[in-house]
Amino acid sequence: MERVSIVKCGDYQPSRVYEAVTRSINLLGGMSQFIKPGMKVLLKCNLLMRKKPEEATTTHPEIVAAAARLVREAGAVPTIADSPGGLFTERALRGVYRACGIEEIAARDQIQLNYNVEEAVRPHPQGKIIKSLAVIRAIEEADAVINIAKLKTHGMTLYTGAVKNLFGVIPGTTKAEYHLRMKKLKDFSDVLVDICTYVKPVLSIMDAVVGMEGQGPSAGDPRKIGAVLASGSPFALDVASVSLVGIPPGKVCTIQRAKERGLCSDLKDIALLGDSLEDLKIHDFKIPSHKHVGFIEQYFSGDSPVARFINAKFGPRPVFDYDGCIGCRDCEKNCPPRAITMVDGKPVADLNECIRCYCCQELCPKKAVHIKRSWLFRTFR
Ligand code: SF4
Numbered sequence: 001m002e003r004v005s006i007v008k009c010g011d012y013q014p015s016r017v018y019e020a021v022t023r024s025i026n027l028l029g030g031m032s033q034f035i036k037p038g039m040k041v042l043l044k045c046n047l048l049m050r051k052k053p054e055e056a057t058t059t060h061p062e063i064v065a066a067a068a069r070l071v072r073e074a075g076a077v078p079t080i081a082d083s084p085g086g087l088f089t090e091r092a093l094r095g096v097y098r099a100c101g102i103e104e105i106a107a108r109d110q111i112q113l114n115y116n117v118e119e120a121v122r123p124h125p126q127g128k129i130i131k132s133l134a135v136i137r138a139i140e141e142a143d144a145v146i147n148i149a150k151l152k153t154h155g156m157t158l159y160t161g162a163v164k165n166l167f168g169v170i171p172g173t174t175k176a177e178y179h180l181r182m183k184k185l186k187d188f189s190d191v192l193v194d195i196c197t198y199v200k201p202v203l204s205i206m207d208a209v210v211g212m213e214g215q216g217p218s219a220g221d222p223r224k225i226g227a228v229l230a231s232g233s234p235f236a237l238d239v240a241s242v243s244l245v246g247i248p249p250g251k252v253c254t255i256q257r258a259k260e261r262g263l264c265s266d267l268k269d270i271a272l273l274g275d276s277l278e279d280l281k282i283h284d285f286k287i288p289s290h291k292h293v294g295f296i297e298q299y300f301s302g303d304s305p306v307a308r309f310i311n312a313k314f315g316p317r318p319v320f321d322y323d324g325c326i327g328c329r330d331c332e333k334n335c336p337p338r339a340i341t342m343v344d345g346k347p348v349a350d351l352n353e354c355i356r357c358y359c360c361q362e363l364c365p366k367k368a369v370h371i372k373r374s375w376l377f378r379t380f381r
């Protein structure tokens with residue numbers, strides 16, 4: 001039976017976080033159950049973009065510091081790594097580590113940061129959709145991966161947690177190719193499951209002390225949840241995490257796809273250890289507004305002329321807030337099908353080309369991209 005531990009943690013005070021992360025892992029048998037002395041252990045955090053820890057877009061540095069300390073206490077060597085959105089360069093990594101508070105805790109606790117921006121192409125014969133994949137070389141050089149995710153909503157996948165966090169092992173802008181090749185949510189979710197089965201993290205930890213609700217994964221609002229969760233199974237961890245914030249697991253496509261492959265159980269079949277999920281449950285967690293009506297994406301996602309037409313007329317679409325936009329072009333540079341062009345220094349999206357991946361919203365540093373339904377849809381509704 002899969003096990004997930006849940007431990008109450010009210011804030012990011014370092015000793016409280018260390019205590020909560022330690023307890024969550026001890027409930028699973030302790031760090032020595034997952035790693036051995038002498039191992040090189042990669043801590044795969046969510047470092048999506050340059051955001052301060054209090055913005056709740058990235059894994060909080062104190063959670064990472066606590067995990068690194070436990071890895072060290074188990075006799076292994078931790079390295080913090082991620083491939084954030086945008087270019088995968090040493091310069092970009094430095095900027096993200098600094099902004100996210102990772103550089104500071106790494107210097108304080110003498111934790112190694114990954115600056116290797118090489119990539120490797122590896123076969124994955126067990127993959128359902130992808131039989132080989134490009135990954136950051138740091139993953140290949142590690143003996144074990146510990147997945148340290150942040151509990152957030154997501155414009156495309158509804159929720160991002162343990163499984164989706166591993167998309168960050170795909171180097172930089174190569175991520176856009178996956179969006180382009182797998183335009184349907186179902187296929188993209190299958191790819192996320194494939195990546196997860198390739199990486200096989202030995203342990204997954206969820207930073208749910210403060211998560212993100214609303215227009216996640218970067219334009220939403222921080223929301224106190226007050227918990228740290230951990231599991232040997234990233235799939236079970238996601239089931240427990242979404243249940244904690246009142247999202248039915250069946251609505252999350254990565255969970256559905258994993259379940260179909262027998263990789264994931266229902267909540268009732270997962271052993272929940274530690275504090276009570278019911279007592280910590282958030283009943284009014286806000287999901288992205290356009291996700292309240294999801295049938296168009298469900299039935300008309302994809303590349304057929306009909307799907308394109310329906311989506312262009314009725315589907316949710318990125319809308320740019322030109323007052324907030326600073327013209328940085330990050331959305332243009334990271335749009336997988338190159339559907340965005342800059343006109344007079346401001347982005348304009350060609351909705352016939354847009355594949356509704358919402359990378360533009362995800363990577364906008366100014367929260368200047370909103371996902372909205374068309375006026376036609378709102379009128380019919
Ligand atoms: S990423 Fe945001 S701020 Fe930058 S150009 Fe696009 S909308 Fe404007």
Ligand code: SF4
Nearest residue numbers: 335354355357358360
């Ligand atoms: S415009 Fe935005 S949502 Fe549409 S394809 Fe480009 S990045 Fe994705």
